[in-house]
Amino acid sequence: MKVAVLFGGISGEREVSLNSGKSVINALESKGHEVVAVDFHPERAEEILNLQVEAAVIALHGKYGEDGRVQALLEMAGIPYTGSGVLASALAMDKARSKVHFEKAGIRIARDVLVERGDDIEQKIKQWDAQFPCVVKPAQEGSSNGLTIAMDEQMLRQGIELAFQADDAVLIEQFIKGREVTVPVLGAKGQEKALPVIEIIPKNEFYDYESKYAIGGSExxxxxxxxxxxxxxxxxxxxxxxxxLGCAGYSRTDFLVPDEGAPVILETNTLPGMTSTSLFPDGARAVGIDYPELVETFIELAITRHESESASRKN
Structure with a gap:
């Protein structure tokens, strides 16, 4: 097949995306596919609209990649693409609003306060009620970009300021001490299956950017x-x-498992990392799916969904 691989982008996760893209390109070429590599930039949107390919693998992360915008371009171009659609991508990217859906479904969430640009920050800090430590993070960033573990009110204020550099909305969240785990999900709509649970043991005190992406940064x-x-x-x-959330094809959901009580959901990633140190490929390998086969599975699911949606529109 002739397959486009979209990677790079302009978010804070560009470096991760470049590595994901290279891994995907190598996997596709090893299977004999013709690859069109696209280092995506929103100012060159016409590149997407003019692609002449049978499918697209999205190896982008963060804003302008994981948030529904590039998915909308591919919809306009009529190209089957891997991962979730426009709405699910945008919803999963918004940590605050996705948590509303999780809680309604009966999944345990951490207590939080959402601070949006223009809000009365003093009132929001008062609403948080001095519960420390707490986690301060951008509401729509990944890979631990802009994240602070605040131990007191001064660190909380600094954390809010830092997170606002990456996003217009900031989440103050209850810090839960527990084991970090993630669960990949794979399959067509209504047939999704969870792959094995993966525990992450970071070498640093917290599962930060270095722990996620440096070789040997975590076990x-x-x-x-x-x-x-x-x-x-x-x-x-x-x-x-x-x-x-209405996700499609695949996703990966992160949890904390405290010593006592039920697990707590952190977030769902609609385009989880696909680098050599990434978690989703680890889960797939555990059930006998190697990396190139996994990428091909993503494409097959994308084409099946595209055909199904096209048929529904005609009817």
């Missing part, structure tokens, strides 16, 4: 060692999160 245990009930809850909630 991945797959499958994670939990009791059967916890494992089942994590897998069921990962599939449920995928479905309530």
């Amino acid at each position: 991945h245990i797959c499958p994670a060692q939990f009791d059967e009930k916890t494992t089942q809850t994590l897998q069921e909630w990962a599939v449920l999160a995928h479905q309530v």
